[in-house]
Amino acid sequence: MSIKRGQKVPGSKAPLSLRIYNHRWFYVMFAPVLVFIALFNYLPMYFIKYAFYDYKMAQEPVFVGLKHFEKLLKKQDFIRAFVNTFELSIVKLLLNTFMAVIISLLLNEIKNLQAKKAVQTLIYLPHFMSWVVTASVFRLILSPSNEGLVNSFLVNLGVINKDQMIYFLAEEKWWRPVYYIVNIWKDTGWGTIIYLATLSGISPDLYEAAQIDGANRWNQMLFITLPSLANTIIVVLILNLAKIMNLFESVFVMYNSAVYKTSDVIQTFVYRQTFGGGIPNYGFTTAVGLMKSVVGCILVLVCNYASKKVRGRGIV
């Protein structure tokens, strides 16, 4: 705020040109940010026009109208990927939230501060490991040979025989449960941070008053803790619902061609169509991506509206 001596304080009443002149250095400082979003966020939006073209790298784009959209709505693989995206994201989100709430409630009951800190440090850890590392770790322990921890364990328990090792990551009926469990392993701990912050914000007076009224611990949880948490839970769910179309890396590093039926999501479908070999038709894959972006945009706006209703403040 460069105010020269003797000059009027530039409030909203000062003339626009003076206000702009006074803020000139701020525009300079913001310029790099603008350049970055123009290049990497807005220019791709302009390139969405190729969704209406046939476009293969070496050739000139040919305008084809809505051809790609007609094609993809008839394409079984696309429909499957679309449904899978919703199913995987939503089940994952609900499971992770449920587990995070339960763990926060129980963690809040640990009275030994050092033990609590230690547990927290440990359960946050997997959040910082990349999906590649996570997938590698689980591939090693789920390996369908007698080197894999889980299969050996099942053999020792007598659940399965030595010659019936389970291919957890390559069997349609196992892939999804494994995916959900890996997600719980990786992100539940991190999800507890926000609930623990809410829990530590609940006034102790409430509990005291409840105790005087004869409420036991269970009642206190039911009538004080949970209602206080409910708002946070709803907000977290709304914020995350807006992102459900963006599922990519976690699936990409864990799936393989044997389980496309239960694991393929829109982003992995786009990736395979574009970079999976052969000459890609960028027009078609742009159209698939556009469908995803539009649905994602609608979801964000709906969630934003819901968020405004719930907490009086939107997401964006």
Added chain:
Amino acid sequence: MNSKKKAKKIKLFPIFNGLLFFMICLFIIVPLWKVFVDSIDLQTSYGMRLWPKEFGLVGYKVILTYESLYKPFLISCITTIAGTFLGLTLSTLGAYVLIQYEMPGRNIFSFLLLFTMIFEGGMVPSFLVMSKLGLTDTLFAVILPLGINVYNLVLMRNFFEGIPKGLFEAASIDGCSPMGTFFKIVLPLSKAALASIGLMFSVTFWNDYTNFKIYIQKSSLYNFQQKLRNLIMDGDTPNTSEHISQNTMFSAAVMVAILPFMIIYPFCQKYFVKGVNIGAIKE
């Protein structure tokens, strides 16, 4: 009778809770522990063993002397350092400008940033932009697009909003330019935010796999994540004269990828949590 029962219940719960958390911790740690044990165990047929039978570091020796892992490691270091620096620069600059409430056009700038959270071009148009700019197969393609993170920028802005306005006024009365105020007052007061957001950026860049997968085809520019993935999933294994099993080698590679972070993690964990809580105050 009734009061006796109650007293017993209250005593039982902490034990139950303790046991439960013991199991939760086991659930988190056992997969990692198992990989660690396998990485230092020279006996094959590992099975359920949670302690090495024949201790040896040959797995690490093979991985650390595997030449095609040096360069990916270096690439990861370069992109992480450059990316974190870029990310911090852009988010502090952007956040500082967005708290200038009197600035004409501030709302437009906010909107331009937030709109990118609502709608995006998608994977293929982004790839086309990169290839038309001639950035594919260069490290710029994996550093630049992650440099702007609107969520981190908003966290930063929330933090800056907490700085008393009086300080800005005092600085400008003393003749400090906007840039001077930024460097001499805002940044020194925001060390905690810089640390936490810088850490978030560095984790993002260190763990990046998707951008490399999309924009980088040249194997000489692979980062460590990509190399690790190729090693374990596609059996792109080093030739070695040592007699060790693939499992030992893979486990050692995974440990090399996470050990550096696991060593510094306990020291910087509080900054991560602080970063999340800066967001939570306003969110």
